[in-house]
Amino acid sequence: KEEDDEKRRVLNAALTYVPTLGWTEAAIAAGARDVNLSPAILGAFHRKEAALVEYFMDESLDELTDAVEEQSEELEKLVLHERLAKVMRIRLEMQAPYISKWAQALSIQANPINLPVAMKQRAVLMDEIWHSVGDRSTDWDFYSKRAILGGVYTAAEVYMLTDYSPGFRDTWTFTERRIIDVIDCRKTAKEVMQRLSESWKFRPVLLSGSGMVQAAQLAQAIGAGLGNTIASFLKQPRPGP
Amino acid sequence: MRGALLRAAAGKALRGRWIHSERSSSGVANFGFREVPEDEKAGMVGAVFSSVASNYDLMNDIMSGGLHRLWKDRLVSELQPFPGMQHLDVAGGTGDIAFRVLDTIYSKEQRSPQKKEVNEKEVVDETRVYVCDINASMLDVGRQRAKTRGEPGISVCGQIRFKFLMVKAGLGELPSLVWVEGDAEALTFADDSMDGYTIAFGIRNVTHIDKALREAHRVLKRGGRFLCLELSHVETPIFKQIYDFYSFSVIPAIGQMVAKDRNSYQYLVESIRRFPKQDDFARMIINAGFSNVQYENLVQGVVAIHSGFKL
Numbered sequence: 001k002e003e004d005d006e007k008r009r010v011l012n013a014a015l016t017y018v019p020t021l022g023w024t025e026a027a028i029a030a031g032a033r034d035v036n037l038s039p040a041i042l043g044a045f046h047r048k049e050a051a052l053v054e055y056f057m058d059e060s061l062d063e064l065t066d067a068v069e070e071q072s073e074e075l076e077k078l079v080l081h082e083r084l085a086k087v088m089r090i091r092l093e094m095q096a097p098y099i100s101k102w103a104q105a106l107s108i109q110a111n112p113i114n115l116p117v118a119m120k121q122r123a124v125l126m127d128e129i130w131h132s133v134g135d136r137s138t139d140w141d142f143y144s145k146r147a148i149l150g151g152v153y154t155a156a157e158v159y160m161l162t163d164y165s166p167g168f169r170d171t172w173t174f175t176e177r178r179i180i181d182v183i184d185c186r187k188t189a190k191e192v193m194q195r196l197s198e199s200w201k202f203r204p205v206l207l208s209g210s211g212m213v214q215a216a217q218l219a220q221a222i223g224a225g226l227g228n229t230i231a232s233f234l235k236q237p238r239p240g241p
Numbered sequence: 242m243r244g245a246l247l248r249a250a251a252g253k254a255l256r257g258r259w260i261h262s263e264r265s266s267s268g269v270a271n272f273g274f275r276e277v278p279e280d281e282k283a284g285m286v287g288a289v290f291s292s293v294a295s296n297y298d299l300m301n302d303i304m305s306g307g308l309h310r311l312w313k314d315r316l317v318s319e320l321q322p323f324p325g326m327q328h329l330d331v332a333g334g335t336g337d338i339a340f341r342v343l344d345t346i347y348s349k350e351q352r353s354p355q356k357k358e359v360n361e362k363e364v365v366d367e368t369r370v371y372v373c374d375i376n377a378s379m380l381d382v383g384r385q386r387a388k389t390r391g392e393p394g395i396s397v398c399g400q401i402r403f404k405f406l407m408v409k410a411g412l413g414e415l416p417s418l419v420w421v422e423g424d425a426e427a428l429t430f431a432d433d434s435m436d437g438y439t440i441a442f443g444i445r446n447v448t449h450i451d452k453a454l455r456e457a458h459r460v461l462k463r464g465g466r467f468l469c470l471e472l473s474h475v476e477t478p479i480f481k482q483i484y485d486f487y488s489f490s491v492i493p494a495i496g497q498m499v500a501k502d503r504n505s506y507q508y509l510v511e512s513i514r515r516f517p518k519q520d521d522f523a524r525m526i527i528n529a530g531f532s533n534v535q536y537e538n539l540v541q542g543v544v545a546i547h548s549g550f551k552l
Contacts, residue, residue, distance in 0.1 A: 003532050006464075006552050029323065037464030037552075038436040043321050044533055044550055 007044065009035050011055040015098075022101045023049045023108055050114040053105045057121045060094045061128060068132040075133070081183050083133040085176040088153060091129070092160060092175075096168065103161055126150045152178045270448045274511045282448045297335055297382070303495055304506075312544050313441060316470045317341040319537075319546060320437055324350050325367040329435045329460060331425045331453075332443020334379025336386050336418075339370045342437075343392070343417060371435075373421045373428065380420045387418055394418040426452040430460045437461075441470040445516050454529035461551040467531055472513045473522075473538070473545035480541050488513070519545050 014031025021027040025048050029039035045051045067090050068075065075083050095102055109118035126146040135145065156175045163171045269276040301309045322328065322342045330338045346368055374380050380396070387394045395416055423429050425440070425447050438457045447453045457467050475481045488510040496506030517525065519536050522545075526534045531549030538545050 003550070003552055032464055038462040038466075039323055039464070040321075040326070040436045040462075040466040041464035041550065041552075042323075043319065043466050043548070 003044070006035075006037065006041075007051075008055065010037060010041060011052055012059075014052055015056060018052070018098050018101055023052050023105050025049065028052060047114060049108050050111070050117070053108050053114075054117055054121065056098075056105070057118075057125070060091065061121070061125055063094060064091050064125075064128060065132075080133065081176070081179045084129065084149070084179050084183075085172065087129050087132050088156060088175050088179075089172050091125070092156060092168070092171065095157070095160070099160065102157075106157075122150060122153075126153065129153075148182050152182055271512070271515050274515065279448055297379070300500065303499060304492055304509075308540070309442075312470060312539055312546075313337050313341060315539065316439060316441060316468055316546055317345055319548060320439060320466065320468055322346045322349070322437070326436045327369050327371075327434060327462075328437040328439070329371045329373060329428075329430065331373045331428075331438065331440045331457075332375070332446070333372050333439070333441060334374035334376055334383050336372055336383035338439050338441050339372045339383070339418060340386070340390065340392075342370050342439075343368070368417050369419060370417060371419045371421055371430070373423045373425070375422070375424050377422055380422060384420055392416075392418050394420055396420040396422075426456060428456045428460055432459055433462045435460045435462060435465055437466050437468070439468045439470070442472065444469055444471055445512055450517075451525060451529060454526055454531075458530040458551055463551055465551050467526065467547075467549045467551070469522075469526075469547040471516065471522075471545060471547070473516065473542055474514075474518045475542040477541045484541075484543060519547070522547060 010028065010032045012031070013034040014028045016034075017027040017030040021030060025042055028042055028045065028048060028051075032039050032041050042048060064087070068087060071086075071090075075086060078086060098105070108114060123146065126149050129149060130145055137145065152175070155178060156171060159174050160168055160171045165171075268279045270279045270282040305312075317338060320328075320342065322345045324346050326342075326346065328339075328342055330342070333339055372380070372383060374383075384394060384396065396419075421429070425443070426449055438461055440453075440457075444450060444453060454467075461467060475484045489507075492510055493503045493506040497503040500506075516522070519538065519542070523534050523536055526547060526549045530551065532552040534547065534549040536545050536547040
């Protein structure tokens with residue numbers, strides 16, 4: 001519809017003002033002026049700053065899809081964990097121009113009113129990343145992969161906020177290491193789960209959701225080679241999305 | 242509320258004129274459940290308000306139980322005024338909406354954390370609220386109020402177009418509040434000059450509502466917002482009965498006790514029922530060229546705020 005097109009044009013123009021004005025109504029008003037619309041158009045956006053952040057997330061997703069298509073040949077030459085790291089790097093680099101105000105964007109997304117949309121956009125993003133590296137799983141793995149990658153992505157995003165190395169070098173190193181950890185854990189988790197399912201006495205633990213999480217955590221501990229004892233494993237907090 | 246007084250004047254002071262006036266061939270306008278010649282209505286509105294301008298607020302308070310203040314607050318908060326805004330309030334002679342808009346802008350200026358980026362004082366100085374009313378006495382009341390608030394203002398006679406005004410003022414500098422005598426159906430403002438347009442409890446008194454809407458569309462900038470606050474229709478089953486009882490039995494009785502004028506209030510209530518329903522009025526707004534037209538019912542539909550954007 002025409003109104004939506006106009007709104008998108010305003011938000012697009014507003015993005016250029018984000019590094020100076022932040023993710024605020026002032027940026028949207030400045031964007032509106034750029035496209036020859038009165039700042040009164042702000043009234044048409046229901047959750048103003050959130051609309052700007054969400055627009056950015058959607059645009060970045062589209063750009064990611066395009067970039068992955070362009071670089072598909074190079075990506076095919078890489079191993080799985082390198083491929084994941086590269087795709088995540090492409091996506092995170094889109095945030096680089098706005099990095100000075102990205103903490104503000106995160107806090108806007110964490111606002112309870114905006115949280116559902118933000119979570120959905122992130123879920124779609126994780127799905128896109130896995131899809132672009134060639135994941136075609138159709139079992140429980142589908143969810144666990146996206147959840148775990150979501151954790152890695154968020155960690156990398158937050159790390160990037162305080163990364164002052166040239167070209168965000170440290171963030172990319174961090175991302176690669178976390179992905180390697182996670183992939184190993186996944187495989188080991190599968191093996192451990194299989195072994196557990198074979199032993200009958202673990203049945204009540206298995207059937208509970210928290211039991212599965214605990215099992216996965218145990219597998220992570222083994223896979224990462226941290227050598228945790230069962231006791232310290234029990235004291236750990238649950239892994240989050 | 243204004244409409245009430247139309248009939249009062251028609252009944253009392255203008256009766257002689259009414260009998261001797263010629264019926265024009267252009268058509269008839271609604272006057273509550275009566276009909277009057279179109280060209281007469283605007284003049285009658287003007288004449289009536291001259292006599293009741295000073296009591297206008299008292300009447301509003303009595304009929305709405307003081308709620309009209311909250312409704313106007315709601316209208317202005319929907320508008321979201323910003324510093325540097327060019328705003329037009331039509332049929333707002335006593336200045337209720339205009340003062341609220343200015344207050345919001347001044348308080349936004351103080352709270353703004355972006356002061357370093359933009360020269361705030363300059364931008365706030367550009368703010369301009371125009372109050373347009375067909376009736377000079379209502380504007381007088383508004384001007385008095387502005388003086389009490391310490392708000393400098395300037396008055397303009399309806400015939401002058403705004404470019405001339407800027408030249409006349411000499412510096413291109415006007416104070417924030419400008420009182421203009423003019424007709425909603427034929428505004429004297431330039432095309433694409435306003436960020437916002439409000440009309441609160443006034444559109445019912447306009448003879449040709451669609452003309453007023455088209456004028457609103459004309460003077461608004463692209464992206465500008467149209468807001469209309471008006472008494473509207475209640476559909477909720479039990480509340481509708483209570484509201485009808487209140488309207489047709491209680492309000493005229495209060496009018497008789499307080500203003501010694503039952504007829505005006507009877508007329509007022511009838512005129513509210515004659516005004517188009519929320520959806521029909523929304524359609525009229527769309528036909529005038531506005532996009533993203535929505536309405537919000539306050540108090541189950543006793544009052545409705547219609548909003549549209551020029552895109």
